[in-house]
Amino acid sequence: MQIPDYQGRCLANLMTSLISGLGGTPSCHKPLLALPPEEVARHRHVVLVVVDGLGDQFLQTRPAPFLNGHRRTGIHAVFPTTTATGVTTFLTGDAPAQHGLTGWHIHFRELGAVMAVLPGKPRYGGSGYDQVADLDVLNWLKHEVTFNRIPVVSALVSPNRIAHTPFNKAHKGQARLFPFRTLQSMVNRVEEVVKKRPDISYTYAYWSELDHLGHRYGPDAPLTRRHLETIDDALSVLAARLRGTDTLLIVTADHGMTAVNHQLLLADYPEIADCLMLPLCGEPRVAWAYVRHGWHERFQALVKAQLGQVCTLRPSAELLEEGWFGPGVPHPELAARIGDYALLMHPGWIISDQMLTEKPFDLKGVHGGLTPEELEVPLVVTVC
Incomplete structure (x- = not known):
């Protein structure tokens, strides 16, 4: 059983490359071997698009000409290979050892509850941690925030349904929040952000529907496969719209998926x-x-x-x-x-x-x- 390669080939290393390349102070992890900070630093804008559930093997065996045509290599997620853990690495720059989130349902002894940490709800239902009086989420979780580690203008492009959750708001840091509803509106938002930023900028955008379809129908279902083609088309359009802006566009995922x-x-x-x-x-x-x-x-x-x-x-x-x-x-x-x-x-x-x-x-x-x-x-x- 292979564990993630934290020595230069996983998502924590990617975040070190991005934070360092943007002139910030990264966590304790090495840069990503396949994308050194020096390459990141050569560009005016950096856009990171995270497609939830997009595994490397799944991508390579599907017709997705834009994504496959610009695929540089495969890298590792972090452990466990799940959204709560991986997305937190994107939003903090830390590996799970540092950010401490170990799955969808976590026993927080300091709150006396088992909770789904991203939506902020106890597993049994009821009020979330946003209803706890005087609870400072970042102080409780002891997290740094990627957007606060970098000295550039930044944006968080997030689906409407999660944009204003307590977890998302806490990890927004100094970034400006841009909610959206559809894949097309995500593309529009990213284009808007980049073209309105004359100076160096960092944009993080997140798309979750592929993961949702994979859970419900399976990673090999026709509906899931067709949605990947839709994503590929949309990101191809985004790249075309950003042409001439000196933008480094990076696409990756928080994890893959298995049947x-x-x-x-x-x-x-x-x-x-x-x-x-x-x-x-x-x-x-x-x-x-x-x-x-x-x-x-x-x-x-x-x-x-x-x-x-x-x-x-x-x-x-x-x-x-x-x-x-x-x-x-x-x-x-x-x-x-x-x-x-x-x-x-x-x-x-x-x-x-x-x-x-x-x-x-x-x-x-x-x-x-x-x-x-x-x-x-x-x-x-x-x-x-």
Whole structure:
């Protein structure tokens, strides 16, 4: 099982190249080998477009002439290979070891809740952390912000449905926010931002629909494939509209996606579920297990006997020691957010621990694990 290459080939390295190239102060990570800061610094404008769920293998096997024509190489996402973790790397410049966000559902002991961190909602429902009096989100999460690391005018181009979430607003920093509704309006927004900036600028734009379609219909579904062609056309138009502006246009993704072949329901294994003091956290492909005091040996034995054919059980502390989350000084809450054990699901498998307030979900495509389909994302680079 290959973990992300944090030594020059992953998203954290990309952000170091961009921040350094724009004259800012990056995190502790090395620059991206395939896009050194010196190349970034040669251009007046830098635009980073993140296409949620766009795996490198998926791209290369599909008709997308603009993206494939300007694909420079494949690079790695970060671990876990999921939006909450990857997007936070884009918005902070840090690897998960530093930013401390370890999946869609995270146990925040300091808030006493398991939460979906990006929408800011407790897993059981109810009020989000934006309703907590006097909670400074950035201070709570202990995050730096990419837009505040760079001494240039910056813009955050974000879908309307997430533009004003507490997470998004906290990580906007000094950037100006440009919400949009459609893919075409995203293109229009980016063009507007670049052409109104006579000085050096940085623009981050995010598109989520490919990931949504992949989850609902599967990464190989005709609807998903056709949407990639739509994205390719739109970004080709964007590049054409930006021609002559001296813009370095970069396209990548937070993670790829793999098809779901088998779903395991924790409720079907009551002896294992009884060992847990919290619902499984993290992702359906990489779940963090919090085990009741004194039940660790029983939990290990049961998982090995009953689930050993579909997942690998590892003490979470070993993943931390082995650098799965990246190098550097870890976030003070990182160890608490990965539980006692990691359930690393084998290819094609997911695990579901459904709470009373949750509806059953039928995912056709997923991510979070370390198969090549999930881990490898494209690096597309062109000068406009």
